Amino acid sequence: MIFPLVVDVTLRSGIADPEGATIERALPALGFSGVSHVRAGRTFRFDVEAPDEAAAIELAGALAHRLLSNPVIEDASVRRGDA
Amino acid sequence: MTRIGVVIFPGSNCEYDAASAMRELGATADFVWHTETDLAGYDGVILPGGFAHGDYLRPGALARFSPVMNAIADFAARGGLVLGICNGFQVLTEAGLLPGALQKNKGLTFISGPTPLVVTSTKSVLTRAATLGQRLVIPINHFSGAYTCDDETYESLVAGDRIILRYEANPNGSRGDIAGITNETGNVVGLMPHPERAMSTLLGSADGRILLEGFLGRSLQRVS
Known part of the structure; x- marks a missing residue:
């Protein structure tokens, strides 16, 4: 079976996020108020062929931690990708 | 004569400067393609600056899976000299040969220019x-x-005296003003500044020479 999955990569809490901070600083000038704690991240979407969903998620988790994220500064999590 | 291998990844762009600096200081410098798996006969290896594999995903994230990186890990473990400059430093951290990570600069701008550094440890090659x-x-x-x-x-x-260079005025948000670090045994070094571009006062600075002379300086046991 083929399972569409999504990996979200975000900076670990406590790691400075210059991108998120810059976005947050820009918001008031655009008229958005009350928005705080902006964190930037990346999303990867792909399909995994596996016997069942658990196996697909395990494979996605392994590649997320080995390649898609740098565990020194980032967290990665896997979720279902079906829209 | 000391023999240095300068690694070329697709997207490296400082390999000629690095090789030229090594030759000027009396070493032999050969280019080593990223698919090589054997570093026998080399005394040292330089991972030069540039944008290995386009810096896609993260700087160094794809380069660390190049075949040559296994050879470099092995070479480092046997005491070979390993120097990562700029992108090469990023590759060494991604590969786990040096701790930590290099993040986007504070301020999110590309920065370039002569930068004052202070030598904070001499316990590295x-x-x-x-x-x-x-x-x-x-x-x-x-x-x-x-x-x-x-x-x-x-x-x-800090405890291991492994922060070898710090910025005099922090240009990029580095923790502890760190510009360069070394591993526990002092033979693997990474730094963001480019000593190979500071070889002549005619071109602005010759301050890189003392570092690269040191890199070539120790009488070395050849790794075979």
Whole structure:
């Protein structure tokens, strides 16, 4: 079976996020108020062929931690990708 | 004669400067393609600056899976000299040969220019010929140069006297003003500044020479 999955990569809490901070600083000038704690991240979407969903998620988790994220500064999590 | 291998990844762009600096200091410098798996006969290896594999995903993230990286890990474990400059430093951290990570600069701008550094440890192959507290002006040229690590790693770097160069005025948000670090045994070194571009006062600075002379300086046991 083929399972569409999504990996979200975000900076670990406590790691400075210059991108998120810059976005947050820009918001008031655009008229958005009350928005705080902006964190930037990346999303990867792909399909995994596996016997069942658990196996697909395990494979996605392994590649997320080995390649898609740098565990020194980032967290990665896997979720279902079906829209 | 000391023999140095200068690794070329697709997207490296400082390999000729690095090789030229090595030759000027009396070493032999050969280019080593990223698919090589054998570093026999080399005394040292340089991972030069550039944008290995386009810096896609993260700087160094794809380069660390190049075949040559297994050979470099093995070479480092046997005491070979390993120097990562700029992108090469990023590759060494991604490969786990040096701790921490290089994040996007604070301010999110590409920064470039002569930058004052202070030698804060001489316990590395790169800084062994320099003097503690010595001020060096060496160019930087990077977008992702903010050294980042957790508290435990930072404390172990300090305790082990492994922070070899710090910025006089922090240009990029690096933790502890770190510009360069070394591994526990002092033979693997990474730094964001480019000593190979500071070889002549005619071109702005010759302060890189003391570092690269140190790198070539120790009488070395050839790794076979």
